[in-house]
Each structure stands twice: as C-alpha cells, then as structure tokens.
Amino acid sequence: MSKRVVTISALAGAALLAGAGAYAFAGETGSTGPEVTEASVEYVAPRADKDGSLTFTARVSDGSGVRNLKVLAWPESMTPAPDAEDMVHVESATCEPPAPSGDKAALCTYKVKVTGAEAAESPKGPWNVAVLASAKDGGRTFAPKAAGFTIKD
Numbered sequence: 001m002s003k004r005v006v007t008i009s010a011l012a013g014a015a016l017l018a019g020a021g022a023y024a025f026a027g028e029t030g031s032t033g034p035e036v037t038e039a040s041v042e043y044v045a046p047r048a049d050k051d052g053s054l055t056f057t058a059r060v061s062d063g064s065g066v067r068n069l070k071v072l073a074w075p076e077s078m079t080p081a082p083d084a085e086d087m088v089h090v091e092s093a094t095c096e097p098p099a100p101s102g103d104k105a106a107l108c109t110y111k112v113k114v115t116g117a118e119a120a121e122s123p124k125g126p127w128n129v130a131v132l133a134s135a136k137d138g139g140r141t142f143a144p145k146a147a148g149f150t151i152k153d
Contacts, residue, residue, distance in 0.1 A: 033141035034062035034133040036069075037105065041129050041147040045119060052114035056129050056147060059105035060095065064137035069093040071110040076126040076148075084142035087132035124151050 039058040046052035054073060060066045070087045093110035131146040 032135075032137075033139040034060050034066060034135045035105075036060050036131060036133050036141060036143055036146060039129070039131070039143070039146040041073075041149050043149050043151070044114075046114050046116045048116070051116075052119065053111055054114060055109065055111045056093065056131075057107065057109045058093075058131065058146065060108050060133050061098075061105035062133075062135035062137070062139060063104075064135045064139070066095055066106040066108070067134040067136050069095055069108040069110075069134075070132040072130045073127055074130060075123045076128055077123060081128075081144055082130050083144070084132055084140065087130065087142065122151065124153055126150050 037059045039056070042053075042055045044052045044054075056071050056073075058069065060069055069092060070090050071093050072082055072087060072090045074082055091110065091112075093108040095106040095108040098104050098106055127149050128145045129147040129149075130142070130144045133141045133143075
C-alpha cells in the first residue's frame with residue numbers, strides 16, 4: 001500500500017473525532033532534533049453533499065530553523081507501526097516561519113480533503129498521526145503518536 005493511500009485512508013468515514021490532543025516531542029535521547037509542541041488533529045467527516053477533511057497542526061522549533069514536517073495518519077491496528085524511514089516519502093505540512101515577535105517556533109499545518117469513497121474504505125477505531133520533523137542542520141525528530149483521534153461508525 002502506498003504512503004499516500006495510507007494517508008488518505010486515515011480520513012475515514014461518517015465518524016466523530018475524539019481524543020485530539022496536545023503533545024510535545026523532542027529528538028531522541030542525545031539528539032539535537034527539532035521540538036514538536038502543541039500537536040493537534042481535527043477530523044471532519046464527509047457528508048453526502050460535501051467532502052470532509054483532516055487537519056493536523058503543530059509548532060516546530062529548532063535553533064537552526066525548520067526544514068519540514070512530514071505527516072502520516074495511520075490506524076492503530078496497522079502492523080508494524082510506521083517508523084522514521086517510512087516517513088521520508090509521505091507528504092509535508094506547510095510551515096509558516098516564526099514571527100518576528102521573538103517566538104522561535106514555526107506553525108506547521110497539514111490539511112487534506114476526504115471524499116465519501118475514501119472514508120468508506122478506511123478502518124474504524126483509533127488512529128494516530130506520526131510526524132517527522134527535520135531541521136535545517138540535519139537534526140530530526142520522529143514522533144509516531146504526535147496526536148490521535150478515533151473514527152466511529
């Protein structure tokens with residue numbers, strides 16, 4: 001299954017978003033990767049007359065600057081869970097540079113449309129959003145469960 005298909009299948013059907021959270025992740029112990037904070041996800045189920053969406057947002061900071069933030073929604077039932085290497089080929093969030101106000105974190109947003117057909121093919125139950133944050137100096141932080149939500153029947 002392609003990474004795009006897995007990402008799209010995260011946007012499953014006639015559901016209620018539950019369990020969106022705010023989390024903070026830093027690079028692995030001893031690493032100098034970016035810090036990912038205030039991660040959250042919002043799922044809007046498609047209706048008969050309108051597509052739905054999945055929106056993930058997070059603040060990402062690193063002393064060298066933020067290169068990108070890769071985002072992958074995946075069903076918790078998926079085995080094996082994605083790892084950092086799986087994230088290389090998934091889509092990136094759009095990251096707004098830090099404001100001149102002194103805040104050093106970029107605001108990164110990933111939004112994708114969800115059609116009724118895509119939703120119907122997606123598993124119900126708990127889902128996670130994995131992220132791979134990359135800094136301009138090459139540091140990386142992988143968070144396999146940066147945010148979560150549940151898709152209900």
